[in-house]
Amino acid sequence: MPGMKQRTAQVRWEQRMQTPLLALALAFAVAYAIPIVTPDAKSWVHTVCMVIEWVVWGSFAVDYLVRLTLAPGKLLFVRSHPLDLIAVLLPLVQPLRLLRVVSTLLLVGRRARMAPQITLTTYVGGAVVGLMMFGSLAVLHVERDAPNGNIKTLGDAVWWSFTTMTTVGYGDHAPTTGLGRVLAVGLMLAGIALLGVVTANIAAWFISRFERDDAEERRQTALLEALTQEVRQLRVEVGRLSGAAASVPGVVPVRDGVAATPDKAAI
Secondary structure, three states, rough: OHOOOOHHHHHHHHHHHHHHHHHHHHHHHHHHHHHHOOOOOOOHHHHHHHHHHHHHHHHHHHHHHHHHHHOOHHHHHHHHHHHHHHHHHHHOOOOHHHHHHHHHHHHHHHHHHOOOOOOOOHHHHHHHHHHHHHHHHHHHHHHHOOOOOOOOOOOHHHHHHHHHHHOOOOOOOOOHHHHHHHHHHHHHHHHHHHHHHHHHHHHHHHHHHHHHHHHHHHHHHHOOOHHHHHHHHHHHHHHHHHHHHHOOOOOOOOEEHHHEEHHHHHH
């Protein structure tokens, strides 16, 4: 069937492109971080980093187009992958570096969820580290040159990102620009969501452990009951056979597994 062949080809493409796209995402992270951490670097360094960012975005865009082509139902694919489409279109709407950060995060998160070998805990941990890193770099890029800003170093940005994601908010560092506050809202929502996922995952783990223990206890109890019932049936059968043997002349009955001694007076 053509639809089945297209679906198989799509799955193969996605599995084949997981590792290269994740490697490109790491390259994007480095290319995004270098100009912010070292703003005084040479101009060609900034140019190379910008080229890498656009190449990574282009690779994800090509990946989306190939998967769309291989998908049996094009409209269904677009409806079921809205984050992929938004992430690909964002840089075209407004080619800002911050939007390319968001688009890359969305696409990497989508592909990471598709990988069967990545567990939920690993994904959540990677999402926390990635969001904290990109949030720190983005807010440093936005707030470093702000007149009234107090986030001037990478250490300040990382501390602010950590306190924001954990919803602690000490208030010693806070964004003053509009874009910085938008970043803060995004990190707050992401922190609440990730903490909820971690809490639910831990609770589910404890519940599964208790359920396994209860299931094992119920299995052992059922096994003991079955063995007890079988022993009772065997005793009944032995008693029936012993009674039948006692009624036959010359046959020594068996009592509790031991042959009874014949009565001398009866001999």
